[in-house]
Amino acid sequence: MATIKDIAAKLGIAVSTVSKGLNGASDISDDMRQLVLDTAVEMGYASKKMKTLKSRKVCILVENMDYESIDQFGYELIVGFKLSAARKHWDVTVIPANLNMQAIEKYDTYMLKNGFSGAFLIGFALHDDWVKQLSKTTVPTVLFDNYIAGNNHVGYVGTDSFEGIQMAIDHLAGLGHKQIAFLNGSKNSMVSEQRHQAFVQSMEENKLEVKDSLIEYGYYVPDCAKYHVPKFLKQGATAIVCASDLIASGVIAEVKKFGLRVPEDISVIGFDDLPISNQLEPPLTTIRQDRIDLGKSALLLLDGLVHNVTISKLLLRAKFIKRESCSTYNPSAVKKIKSSVKKVDDPKDNPDSETES
Amino acid sequence: MATIKDIAAKLGIAVSTVSKGLNGASDISDDMRQLVLDTAVEMGYASKKMKTLKSRKVCILVENMDYESIDQFGYELIVGFKLSAARKHWDVTVIPANLNMQAIEKYDTYMLKNGFSGAFLIGFALHDDWVKQLSKTTVPTVLFDNYIAGNNHVGYVGTDSFEGIQMAIDHLAGLGHKQIAFLNGSKNSMVSEQRHQAFVQSMEENKLEVKDSLIEYGYYVPDCAKYHVPKFLKQGATAIVCASDLIASGVIAEVKKFGLRVPEDISVIGFDDLPISNQLEPPLTTIRQDRIDLGKSALLLLDGLVHNVTISKLLLRAKFIKRESCSTYNPSAVKKIKSSVKKVDDPKDNPDSETES
Missing domain, CATH: 1.10.260.40 (lambda repressor-like DNA-binding domains)
Incomplete structure (x- = not known):
């Protein structure tokens, strides 16, 4: 060195x-x-100070994720990370890392200059400047929900998406649903890709037909529902699996606009189990990502990387949270669903805005 | 409780x-x-004593894996686990868990009776009695190289097989090999299945044809080579990827029996990077599993489970170790390879014995 x-x-x-x-x-x-x-x-x-355990200073870099209040996805990620960091007497700084900041300075330079001996990156996308630089970084770095191949200094922490989606499909299949739609998150994201594969495989395991027209990518905002839900309903979907609770909240609102009821006519499942999911009408059945534990695990992974234990992936279990947004398949609703969307025109194309959970 | x-x-x-x-x-x-x-x-x-951090007593259960001497696979797994346990003042007992022991007593009963508040299981197969009971256990348990779905108390630690096999294929493809054979480990093992998928996908990514007849399952013993290598050679394989260094040692011996040279005529790649791999003639190019780090990570995962952080999977990076058992594709060797096996009869069927790495 x-x-x-x-x-x-x-x-x-x-x-x-x-x-x-x-x-x-x-x-x-x-x-x-x-x-x-x-x-x-x-x-x-790497400076001596950065290599000394007692004075270790690390940061959480946040891009494109809300974390200021307890009802937002990033909040508990940060709490969990800080909880475990405190036990090791590590000093944690939370830094919003906008695109401009990433354009001005290289990731490694920024870390060295500020004396950080490691970082936890949340909300970043694969095409962000700093993420692109991670394939060559020597700074111990943990990425939430994204994976970098071939660099021993970078690890990935997340919830087992496969397990989560499988739980959702198994539940709906068990309730007798056959026409199940999937409103996924942003395209070109590793997690969306995993969830898509999980959806297809779980449908097949339940001997249900996978229709490409019942699978769409949105963004992690409620608004994306209005672009896809009418099409799903037109094609006779009786259940909709969503890649986040925020998407699900939009889906429920959209379904109601057509005069349909959740769950009597349409079953809806979310993902994340944000505080909002319990306050929706009806309370949302969802797949829980334990964000405190994700934060704790990120610190634990970072601790490994700092000590040259080359952990590349750490996955937490998904948890099925049953509330009231799903019910048994109701054959008499199918006609009602199709007729309720008949009067409505085709929706516009996808929106341009993008946020990630 | x-x-x-x-x-x-x-x-x-x-x-x-x-x-x-x-x-x-x-x-x-x-x-x-x-x-x-x-x-x-x-x-x-669960007794108070078992729930108290200071007096935590855990065990490593070993089934069907050698660990007594430093050149065996299990040795450093145990060293790594004990190293990290010592830092937490956990008491570790290593216990050979034969099939008889598993038949006499249930896993949870055994653990309770002996006051163990967690266990690391190595060398076990999915069909072993105690592994079958893991889907219902409440004892924090880490499994090496096997995964149990749907139980928050059980986690899986291993090396990223996918990354490892991909490195091997990329290396051989880069050397110009096209007819690459794969001698995998035991059938019906999660890791063998992962490696098989990785082999197929990596060949496709390198635009190489996948021939089912060049993929075979053996066991983690050198002896399995003699049942499969002649067939590989007959079909014109110029490179053989092996699921362990022990298999690779058998493959090299078998290749030599036909009057062929490694690497001039046939390239061979192992998996694990056991001490033996450096002593083979030629020294073996292989994919390293860092066993000390695997042991350390198992303890870390167990620590998570004990504290109700439901980690389900923890994967370490594979490392490519370049030695001398691979060389560039040699077109003039192809004829020599085929003619050297022509005189030999078909080999016998698979052996019955089975050991795992």
């Missing part, structure tokens, strides 16, 4: 200048500081 | 008798002790 001397030799400058650059002293130019930092990252430098 | 009083009430006996049964006192009959233990297990009883 490179030392301060190596960096000084490479740049042909004094060791004291390198030290100033690394430690944020004010009496060198910004350009010089940047050069020192970039070279340090390139040469794989 | 049931208390000693609940057990006494259910059985209609004195609390002191229940206490004697649970604590192994000698002044009650064996039948009574068994009845107390079975009832305690059935009612989900």
